[in-house]
Amino acid sequence: MLRQAKTFIIILAIVAVVVAMGNWWREKRVKDLSIKTIENLRTAWKQEKMDSIRYAVFAEGAWREGYSRIAILFAANAKADGVHAWNHQRVLEKFHITVSLDSKSIFKNRGIRDNLCEAIRAEKYEVGSMYSDFLKTANEANIAPAIRTFTRAMDSERKQRELFQKALDAVVAVNGGHLSTVYYVCPVCGNIFDRKDVEANCSFCSTSKDKYIVYK
Numbered sequence: 475m476l477r478q479a480k481t482f483i484i485i486l487a488i489v490a491v492v493v494a495m496g497n498w499w500r501e502k503r504v505k506d507l508s509i510k511t512i513e514n515l516r517t518a519w520k521q522e523k524m525d526s527i528r529y530a531v532f533a534e535g536a537w538r539e540g541y542s543r544i545a546i547l548f549a550a551n552a553k554a555d556g557v558h559a560w561n562h563q564r565v566l567e568k569f570h571i572t573v574s575l576d577s578k579s580i581f582k583n584r585g586i587r588d589n590l591c592e593a594i595r596a597e598k599y600e601v602g603s604m605y606s607d608f609l610k611t612a613n614e615a616n617i618a619p620a621i622r623t624f625t626r627a628m629d630s631e632r633k634q635r636e637l638f639q640k641a642l643d644a645v646v647a648v649n650g651g652h653l654s655t656v657y658y659v660c661p662v663c664g665n666i667f668d669r670k671d672v673e674a675n676c677s678f679c680s681t682s683k684d685k686y687i688v689y690k
Contacts, residue, residue, distance in 0.1 A: 514608040522559035535583030550657035550689040557664035597635035626663040656690035
């Protein structure tokens, strides 16, 4: 009986150690994922800020080349990415973290086609790689504000890529003549619409159309 009791106590001790190690490992992993998510928020903030600057420069270039409708598109996207950056920054502030750009990168106009191709590449990276990876980590860490801001930004970037591709196709075909003459940007989540697909209420955050920022 004594030997059985000792064996039982040893088994209980081993189980307790295994459970404790499992709990420690899970807590450490969540902590690591949380730290990684904060790093990802910093990266996403910087990317969106740089895109906002980039598209503002491209908008000026499009105006000079006579592509007024594409200039409006770039200006609207500059605003949308500015909203994304602001939303990421607000989440970072919940962790008492401030962000700033080390230096203002200079983006050069290389012509309307090259600028559109660069914009499409940037959006493709953000949708297909950056935000999908960031969302996976944020979901594993269960950080709801990060999940929300990453999701809204990714959904919006997907639409931005489509609009840029449409603009490039129009330039190649007929110099952009059939593009929308007005774009709307949701000030809450950065969702972007052209005249045809504008929603009465933003499907991402439910903001009403009368709150949208209009570019025309």
